[in-house]
Amino acid sequence: MNILRSEFLKLISVRTTWLLLGAMILIEGTVAGLLAGLGEKKDLRPANVPDLLIGTPLSILFVFTLGALISTNEFRHGTANSTFLITPKRERVIAAKLVVGFVVGLVAALEYVAVNAGLGLSILSSRDVTVNSDQAVDIYVGVGIGFILICLFGVALGAVVRNQVAAIVGGLALFLALRGTLTLFIGDEVGRYFPAESLLGLQGNPKGKALLLDQVDGGLVLAGYCLLLTVAGMIVTRKREIT
Amino acid sequence: MPELTVERLVKRYGQTLAVDDLSFAVDSGVVTGFLGPNGSGKSTTMRALLGLVQPTSGSALVLGKPFSELTHPVRTVGASLDAKDVHPGRSGRSHLRTLAAAAGLPSSRVDEVLDMTELTPAQDRRVKGYSMGMRQRLALAAALLGDPRILMLDEPANGLDPQGMRWLRDILRALAAEGRAVLISSHVLSEVEQTVDEVVVIGAGRLVMQGSLADLVTRDQRPSLVRSPRASELRELLESAGASVSNDGRPDTLLVQDATMEQIGTLAAEHGIALFELTRSVTTLEDRFLELTGEGGHVR
Numbered sequence: 001m002n003i004l005r006s007e008f009l010k011l012i013s014v015r016t017t018w019l020l021l022g023a024m025i026l027i028e029g030t031v032a033g034l035l036a037g038l039g040e041k042k043d044l045r046p047a048n049v050p051d052l053l054i055g056t057p058l059s060i061l062f063v064f065t066l067g068a069l070i071s072t073n074e075f076r077h078g079t080a081n082s083t084f085l086i087t088p089k090r091e092r093v094i095a096a097k098l099v100v101g102f103v104v105g106l107v108a109a110l111e112y113v114a115v116n117a118g119l120g121l122s123i124l125s126s127r128d129v130t131v132n133s134d135q136a137v138d139i140y141v142g143v144g145i146g147f148i149l150i151c152l153f154g155v156a157l158g159a160v161v162r163n164q165v166a167a168i169v170g171g172l173a174l175f176l177a178l179r180g181t182l183t184l185f186i187g188d189e190v191g192r193y194f195p196a197e198s199l200l201g202l203q204g205n206p207k208g209k210a211l212l213l214d215q216v217d218g219g220l221v222l223a224g225y226c227l228l229l230t231v232a233g234m235i236v237t238r239k240r241e242i243t
Numbered sequence: 244m245p246e247l248t249v250e251r252l253v254k255r256y257g258q259t260l261a262v263d264d265l266s267f268a269v270d271s272g273v274v275t276g277f278l279g280p281n282g283s284g285k286s287t288t289m290r291a292l293l294g295l296v297q298p299t300s301g302s303a304l305v306l307g308k309p310f311s312e313l314t315h316p317v318r319t320v321g322a323s324l325d326a327k328d329v330h331p332g333r334s335g336r337s338h339l340r341t342l343a344a345a346a347g348l349p350s351s352r353v354d355e356v357l358d359m360t361e362l363t364p365a366q367d368r369r370v371k372g373y374s375m376g377m378r379q380r381l382a383l384a385a386a387l388l389g390d391p392r393i394l395m396l397d398e399p400a401n402g403l404d405p406q407g408m409r410w411l412r413d414i415l416r417a418l419a420a421e422g423r424a425v426l427i428s429s430h431v432l433s434e435v436e437q438t439v440d441e442v443v444v445i446g447a448g449r450l451v452m453q454g455s456l457a458d459l460v461t462r463d464q465r466p467s468l469v470r471s472p473r474a475s476e477l478r479e480l481l482e483s484a485g486a487s488v489s490n491d492g493r494p495d496t497l498l499v500q501d502a503t504m505e506q507i508g509t510l511a512a513e514h515g516i517a518l519f520e521l522t523r524s525v526t527t528l529e530d531r532f533l534e535l536t537g538e539g540g541h542v543r
Contacts, residue, residue: 006345
């Protein structure tokens with residue numbers, strides 16, 4: 001509990017946390033409002049609504065970045081020395097950081113739903129655009145869980161790759177570059193298990209792609225990646241020389 | 244039992260031998276200076292004691308145990324390895340609160356160490372606005388959070404002005420007087436000279452000497468300087484008496500070893516030789532250190 005309290009204090013005591021969470025609200029609100037409010041109503045088909053509900057990938061990137069910062073800030077600013085002196089059992093530190101990552105992801109999820117539903121859906125409703133409520137709930141739950149898993153992904157990746165730039169760029173490469181690039185050569189059958197594709201599946205397959213995992217399987221695969229990275233992060237951190 | 248024990252410590256990073264069969268011990272109640280040029284292995288040794296790096300062979304123990312086996316690490320050892328080890332976006336108080344929370348210490352302890360290090364007026368300022376002296380104080384405050392019996396500070400005087408160094412000297416001596424073991428590393432010898440009681444000198448990862456500061460600063464090993472108008476005559480007399488004599492570059496000046504000043508003065512008086520100068524040069528810590536470790540600067 002002591003370590004957990006310390007990790008939360010570390011998170012809330014720096015401006016970057018609030019800036020990133022605030023930027024998410026701004027971007028989500030702007031995009032949701034613009035998408036829902038602009039454009040001809042006749043062009044807004046039911047198939048487009050999920051896109052509105054899922055919002056912008058930028059939020060995913062922000063949440064991932066926050067997760068990576070939770071881990072990599074220790075090495076970026078040298079606080080790893082004092083952190084591991086106070087808590088020589090380093091796995092406890094990683095575990096506490098993961099709990100913090102979970103909470104950050106949850107806050108991001110609630111923030112997203114509040115803005116997207118509060119602004120986007122209400123604008124659509126005012127324009128008499130029908131939204132399937134069951135579909136909306138499925139998507140919101142999928143996107144929300146996605147935020148949590150992506151934040152955990154960032155924390156775990158940051159524990160493996162202590163360099164802040166490498167962790168963030170590496171994570172972005174995993175999600176942005178792998179996506180679409182390798183699947184051209186490997187095909188959708190295998191490609192749907194990649195991190196970005198499994199996230200799309202978890203979100204509810206917004207583009208209606210034929211070969212994506214369903215939400216449950218997408219979530220499990222993404223959680224599997226988080227678990228693998230967590231195990232790797234704990235092993236690496238325990239053995240790592242703090243120089 | 245010594246508070247800190249390093250025994251045949253070897254640490255290798257790839258091809259580089261950072262610490263080479265180093266052994267020494269640190270006791271409580273004294274300030275021990277851990278001295279060596281940059282790159283001599285001081286920081287590596289401290290990190291090995293703190294469990295941050297693993298020895299290649301040998302041991303580095305705290306109260307006879309590896310750091311990871313200490314029951315209450317924060318209350319046993321307080322350490323500062325680099326005054327820059329703090330998130331610049333946090334205030335001094337926030338930084339200490341995160342450490343105190345992890346250690347299970349109350350917020351009131353944060354107030355105490357801020358007061359001890361005279362940082363209370365600046366506690367709510369972001370660390371990026373701190374001077375180097377303030378950062379050093381914050382690092383010491385962090386090390387003191389657990390009220391530890393052992394303090395290990397790596398280059399604590401770096402960047403301090405004379406006033407700051409005096410403050411550091413006073414507080415370290417006070418902490419040692421309370422019975423704590425205080426180990427400070429430095430490559431800047433003038434600041435250490437007035438602070439430490441014991442010294443451990445290393446060079447190229449190896450122990451060069453360990454002992455009291457007085458042992459390091461010797462008087463009798465340096466030659467006497469003698470200036471006389473009849474220097475060459477005096478030289479012959481001294482060499483006949485068994486002394487080693489050399490010139491210091493000036494025709495009327497001799498450097499004499501293996502003879503006391505009393506012997507030199509008596510010999511000159513017996514032969515009616517006037518002496519214009521007869522002095523014993525005092526070795527400073529700087530001279531002795533350079534002598535022991537080679538010319539100053541980086542070892543590697």
